[in-house]
Amino acid sequence: MIADDMGWNDVSFHGSNQIPTPNIDALAYNGVILKNHYVLPVCTPSRTAFFTGRYPIRDGMYGYPLKAGEDRSIPLNVTLMPEHLHRLGYATHMVGKWHVGYSDDNKTPVRRGFQTFYGYYNGYITYFNHTITQDNQTGFDMHRDNQNELKPDMSNKNKYATDIFTDEAVKIIDKHDDDQPLYLQISHLAPHSSDGLETLETRDLAEVNETFAYIQEIHRRKYAGMVSALDESVGRVVAALSKNNLLKNSIILFMSDNGAQTFGLLENYGSNYPLRGLKFTLYEGGVHGVACVYSPLIKHKARVVNDLFHITDWLPTLYSAAGGNVNELGVIDGINQWSNIKKEKIIGQRKSLLVNINPEENLESAIIGQYKILKGSSALYDGYFGDNVNDNDPSGPGYNVEDVIASPTSQSIADTTGNATTYKEILQLREQSKIICKSFSKFSNCSVRCLFNLYNDPCETTDISDKHPEMVEKLEYYINEYRDVLVNQKGGTVDINSYPRNFNGFWMPWLNSVK
16 A cells, blocks of 8 residues: 655654644555655656655656656556566456556556555545646546456546545455455545645545544644544555455565655645655655554564665565565566575665656655765755654644554454554554654755764764765765666656647556557
8 A cells, every 4th residue: 555645754653743644554464564665756756666666767757747648658668566466376457546657558557467456546636626737737637457458437527536436445455355355555646735725625624523523723634634643544454455354475565665745746734744855855754654564464564673774675575475576577676585584594785776867856855874965955845844743732632552453453453363552562563653852953965975974873964975975975975876777867848749638638558559
């Protein structure tokens, strides 16, 4: 399950009390919490990395996200995760957001490994009307596709997107023949901002105002309602797996594609606090993502893993868990971390990762061990935001461990495995999951270059490049090695032939290579 633009501080298992997420927390506490999980700073690059196991610089997908009507995609000669898993005999279904290209039929989900797709092609939509506007052209973007047809769908118009995606996922689980393994990807719209005049859309605003009355900032309160609906979705999906006797052999991943956008372009009032930076930046707030994984197959669970983990690792990790040979995956950057997650053998642990190279915006960053180099500025987004989360507010809820234990997720796990993480273990894991930072009243400008020690300074306050020139040189050399494989990002132009007025009001593939 992939959340969209969810901040580090927006799940309560990381230590914040403001927005309770009992189902997500239960998944984390009963599984493995990935405390150092890295993603890309925006959606299209992150999803490219997830699907391919490759840094998006290899495929010209590293920069600004795809616009509606832009002719760009993951290259068709690159095999995606659902194609690999389908080769292993998996049924493959996708619900929610695609956002890696759809200019012709061959680039849509059902031509790239998924047997069915219910969702939207572009980056975001309105939560009830399911529309997106580009170049003043508004069109519907909801589709029910299968191997035989690409079908625009308005059957759920005026229904809340988080709920209809959850309904669809539950239906797929209910109908699934358990003789065949299942790969189900649920890529939620929530809690991304909406494309409408009302940028934050809740299922029921009156209910949200009552439930979260203690949150004084009205936009943050609406965001809490969006996150709460997402949390309910997690509970419903886990309960469906349990009811259908599928949970006992499942691997459930929950992650965010990038950090929250507290303010500015596509602002959703999420919080990456105490991390520095927002979505679009290479600071920790943009790329240090929420992630946990649960499975009864993980015997050593209820623990926090501090090792480096990158979004590209999921292709080889899940492929290995499914019984595949990772040598069949071709040229990838991901590392098989399945044994590490299960704690059977400590092999394949990451020692380094490329955060990103974006030559058009003069942004680049990499990590080796505890050291991170970062070059370039994202201007207003480079600071510390989202600190309006007041966990000491006496009118707030505090942290309710009983709600976590009573959640549908926790109850489903207990029903399936016979036990679930205890009250004492939950409090210990929550404490271990927090990131504690020193004061950041002053922080370094990284327009030219910064070097940070993430162990001592996880919130990137102090540039230490002058004190460690050898690490600067090592990291610069590491980045330069990847310049040779970088494919320049093309596109950015919206093709007027894609406009919805040409397709009965829908955003659809417009180049039609499939005959």
